[in-house]
């Protein structure tokens with residue numbers, strides 16, 4: 001990457017705005033946000049104005065991703081929008097030779113999609129970055145990939161954090177007073193039913209034994225201390241357990257604060273060559 005990393009942002013909601021603010025405060029190395037795209041115009045306008053203060057000039061707001069990737073000297077696109085945005089725009093970004101950081105990682109395990117985007121990246125020389133998001137332990141799963149026998153992830157959230165997901169539809173009007181299993185199945189089934197909730201399951205499955213073999217359980221618990229993810233893996237290299245009790249983001253309870261921090265750290269490490277720990 002060049003000395004200054006010019007970033008185009010897809011999605012100016014909770015995570016995109018927080019990431020952009022961190023970049024503006026120079027917490028992500030040499031990165032600079034030069035372009036914003038969001039189908040919700042008010043969100044992107046508000047963020048553009050906020051970023052206009054200080055040393056950086058106001059980012060350019062664009063109406064399409066084709067415009068975004070045409071911005072002069074663009075190095076990286078960061079997606080903080082939705083699985084639908086990843087499906088719609090990844091190839092446009094990668095075919096233009098621009099690297100892509102994906103937060104809505106659930107899209108990457110949709111059947112056939114990873115093969116398509118990997119081919120586009122390979123062809124143009126671009127890179128796809130997938131931050132660890134709302135969990136950790138991704139390094140251990142990657143390292144023991146060939147020796148893994150079983151990987152399970154249990155995600156426990158307050159009912160309000162699951163509200164709106166297709167997989168929660170039959171529970172929307174029911175009172176949940178105790179921990180209740182809402183879903184049990186594979187990561188590939190989970191991302192379709194909980195597109196805004198279980199990106200972590202997709203990331204875990206990509207690092208480990210794949211989306212069909214990774215087992216997912218989603219639990220609604222009104223007394224959950226936050227967005228809790230528990231990963232248990234059995235492998236010939238040993239048994240691993242990781243538990244994350246995440247604070248939900250203050251403006252979007254579906255998103256964990258740690259996921260925002262992981263995006264900032266990935267961007268910082270892209271910008272700063274040299275020491276790499278755990279990547």
Ligand SMILES: NC(=O)c1ccc[n+]([C@@H]2O[C@H](COP(=O)([O-])OP(=O)(O)OC[C@H]3O[C@@H](n4cnc5c(N)ncnc54)[C@H](O)[C@@H]3O)[C@@H](O)[C@H]2O)c1
Pocket residue numbers: 010011012013014015016037038039040043080081082083084085088103104105131132133134135195196197199200203249252254255256259
């Ligand atoms: N990998 C992880 O561990 C992890 C953790 C938390 C959240 N996420 C994902 O990151 C994404 C962003 O989270 P958030 O909390 O900022 O969500 P948010 O709802 O606060 O903001 C998303 C923004 O993207 C825009 N958007 C959505 N689809 C779009 C499209 N197709 N084209 C253009 N704009 C679009 C929306 O208008 C909104 O402004 C979500 O998909 C979320 O599921 C991933």
